[in-house]
Amino acid sequence: MQAYTEKMREIARRLLKECRVETVIGFRKGSMPMMNEPCLVKSIDDVDQLVWDGNCGINLANYLTNRTDKIAVFAKGCDSRNIVTHIIENKIKREQLVIIGVPCKGMIDKRRIRSMAPGEITEVVEDGENVRVRGADFEKSFPRKDMLQSNCAVCIHRNPVIYDELVADLVPEQQNVDRYEDVRAIEAMSPDERWQFFEDLLAPCIRCYACRNACPLCYCPTCFVDESAPQWVGKSQNPVDVRTFHFLRAYHCAGRCTDCGSCERACPMGINMRMFTKKLEKEALDQWGWEAGLSLDQRPPLDWYRPDDPQDFIK
Amino acid sequence: MGVEPGRVHFSWISSAESTKFVDVVKKVTEAVRAVGPNEKYVKKELKVA
Ligand code: SF4
Ligand code: SF4
Ligand code: SF4
Numbered sequence: 001m002q003a004y005t006e007k008m009r010e011i012a013r014r015l016l017k018e019c020r021v022e023t024v025i026g027f028r029k030g031s032m033p034m035m036n037e038p039c040l041v042k043s044i045d046d047v048d049q050l051v052w053d054g055n056c057g058i059n060l061a062n063y064l065t066n067r068t069d070k071i072a073v074f075a076k077g078c079d080s081r082n083i084v085t086h087i088i089e090n091k092i093k094r095e096q097l098v099i100i101g102v103p104c105k106g107m108i109d110k111r112r113i114r115s116m117a118p119g120e121i122t123e124v125v126e127d128g129e130n131v132r133v134r135g136a137d138f139e140k141s142f143p144r145k146d147m148l149q150s151n152c153a154v155c156i157h158r159n160p161v162i163y164d165e166l167v168a169d170l171v172p173e174q175q176n177v178d179r180y181e182d183v184r185a186i187e188a189m190s191p192d193e194r195w196q197f198f199e200d201l202l203a204p205c206i207r208c209y210a211c212r213n214a215c216p217l218c219y220c221p222t223c224f225v226d227e228s229a230p231q232w233v234g235k236s237q238n239p240v241d242v243r244t245f246h247f248l249r250a251y252h253c254a255g256r257c258t259d260c261g262s263c264e265r266a267c268p269m270g271i272n273m274r275m276f277t278k279k280l281e282k283e284a285l286d287q288w289g290w291e292a293g294l295s296l297d298q299r300p301p302l303d304w305y306r307p308d309d310p311q312d313f314i315k
Numbered sequence: 316m317g318v319e320p321g322r323v324h325f326s327w328i329s330s331a332e333s334t335k336f337v338d339v340v341k342k343v344t345e346a347v348r349a350v351g352p353n354e355k356y357v358k359k360e361l362k363v364a
Contacts, residue, residue, distance in 0.1 A: 195316070195317025197317070238358050243356075
């Protein structure tokens with residue numbers, strides 16, 4: 001990971017020095033372990049803030065929306081697919097971007113690590129295959145591959161799909177991954193069970209909208225939840241309102257979501273709201289063979305009509 | 316998300332297809348009656364003591 005960081009600083013320094021870009025979007029250390037935060041570097045003096053490790057799970061495409069400057073952005077597999085989606089949806093121009101691809105080894109699951117540590121964590125270091133976790137009176141080591149975020153564990157696009165340069169050699173993609181075991185389990189439930197499943201899933205939701213704000217797809221000038229005339233959905237924490245927010249947000253991400261996990265990562269309550277978007281992602285794959293953000297040349301299924309679109313559900 | 320099959324229907328009906336419209340409405344009404352009232356997706360009033 002240190003090699004990634006060094007290379008990133010080198011590239012960022014060069015691009016800023018040559019005035020190829022005005023802004024570099026990357027990550028810097030957060031104030032707590034495992035909480036790296038996105039940062040915008042505009043001066044060579046700040047380049048050394050940039051870091052890279054398994055805590056860079058926030059999707060940087062989110063910081064490109066409607067920008068007008070020339071930007072270099074670090075892009076993992078998922079970020080790069082959301083950048084493609086942003087370009088297709090006219091939220092940024094390809095010419096404005098220098099995309100620095102980051103072959104990804106998966107992001108670590110901060111909640112899982114916290115739950116397995118016997119006390120407050122003061123330091124987390126990744127050395128190759130292991131994650132070392134330290135606190136005031138303990139030190140533990142976990143195999144990194146067992147500590148990945150659930151979306152990263154089943155990710156099949158770790159390498160950026162679009163880039164101008166790379167910080168490291170491409171990584172092997174995971175093979176024979178069953179991406180939708182969890183979705184199938186929910187599909188197999190009866191309607192009542194499924195209702196209850198989502199009731200329980202969403203019970204802790206406090207409607208803070210961190211999941212929406214962390215998502216690069218959610219860039220509407222006024223989100224439907226904030227609209228008051230007309231008011232599409234109640235603003236309370238009544239389970240009906242909470243559910244309406246979640247399933248509508250998911251539908252707005254249909255055929256666009258890359259399962260980057262930013263939403264889940266941002267949630268202060270640890271809710272896996274990806275169970276909504278993942279179902280739609282599976283649906284887009286089954287119905288149209290579509291995976292979001294793989295190519296600049298293909299229109300997404302929901303803004304395109306084809307005579308052979310599946311339409312058995314229309315009576 | 317747990318809405319019963321039979322509660323949601325999709326149809327293309329041209330403004331010229333009045334008979335199809337009637338048929339579809341009848342079928343939808345029957346299907347929804349068969350599933351019964353939608354108790355789940357209703358906001359319950361808060362009980363005030
Ligand atoms: S979803 Fe894939 S590309 Fe994105 S952080 Fe996880 S492993 Fe990396
Ligand atoms: S809905 Fe979540 S997983 Fe999908 S693109 Fe947005 S932040 Fe990423
Ligand atoms: S981030 Fe979590 S708590 Fe906040 S609105 Fe989303 S699901 Fe609810």
